[in-house]
Amino acid sequence: MADEAAAPVDVDFPLYVVSAEASGDVLVAAEGVEGFFVAPEEEPSEVAFLRAHEVKKERRRVEDAVLEVMNRRREKVGEYFIGRAVLGDTDVEVLDGSISRVTYQFFGNRCEYPEAEKIWRRWASGIPLEMGEWLRWPESHQAAWLHVVQNSWFTSNRRAARYGVDDVVYLDGVHISTKSGFFCALGEAVNGPGGYYGSNLDALADCISSSCGEGSPVKIVWRHFQVSRESLDSSFLDSIMEVMREFRVDVVTC
Numbered sequence: 001m002a003d004e005a006a007a008p009v010d011v012d013f014p015l016y017v018v019s020a021e022a023s024g025d026v027l028v029a030a031e032g033v034e035g036f037f038v039a040p041e042e043e044p045s046e047v048a049f050l051r052a053h054e055v056k057k058e059r060r061r062v063e064d065a066v067l068e069v070m071n072r073r074r075e076k077v078g079e080y081f082i083g084r085a086v087l088g089d090t091d092v093e094v095l096d097g098s099i100s101r102v103t104y105q106f107f108g109n110r111c112e113y114p115e116a117e118k119i120w121r122r123w124a125s126g127i128p129l130e131m132g133e134w135l136r137w138p139e140s141h142q143a144a145w146l147h148v149v150q151n152s153w154f155t156s157n158r159r160a161a162r163y164g165v166d167d168v169v170y171l172d173g174v175h176i177s178t179k180s181g182f183f184c185a186l187g188e189a190v191n192g193p194g195g196y197y198g199s200n201l202d203a204l205a206d207c208i209s210s211s212c213g214e215g216s217p218v219k220i221v222w223r224h225f226q227v228s229r230e231s232l233d234s235s236f237l238d239s240i241m242e243v244m245r246e247f248r249v250d251v252v253t254c
Helices: 116-123 139-155 179-191 201-209 225-231 234-246
Strands: 015-020 026-034 047-055 061-070 076-090 099-106 168-172 219-223 250-253
Touching (some): 015 047, 076 116, 116 139, 201 234
Antiparallel strands (some): 026 047, 047 099
């Protein structure tokens, strides 16, 4: 279980870009965002973009808005479809020429994982991810880490498939105490740091059965399995084993 003090140090901020999906017109590009990465019961009426570099004030409303998470090279690392977005008020310009605060009303879904905002900052830093990095975050962040992994994986046009070439992959049950943690560990074991290999049982089955990539692993060696068993729901573990048997993936527990 990760300690709160073990979370990574803060890294370079991403750039949040809202654009119209059909035309590609950029509505706003900003260094920060408030009110988007929030629990559903805490959603404010508006989303605020901070330290905006670009604002298209003449286009106040779009029906097909997309929020993209960009790194400093303006490469897209994540994406959310918003739908209707309506421009609100803008604050005065600050000394460096950027606009301090721009608000929009978003009428579509927002990200329900508040912790994802910090994790996207890590993703956008340009620093390569390391094996086991997801364990440096508090356990309460594992669902958000998995969300970012899944979002970034498909944003980069990768499929739900195995890209690694190892026929045998290894899991360490000492580190797997949540359902999200299992999928974080499995994605990394199969596809490397930041790798995706399912986020629920149906998605796991899709990944294993995919005809793309390298096919399914031949064997999964789950070390310290008993430690995981003490933390995870038995029906969840049984379902994992059932999926593996269905697709003839040998699971060895030790």
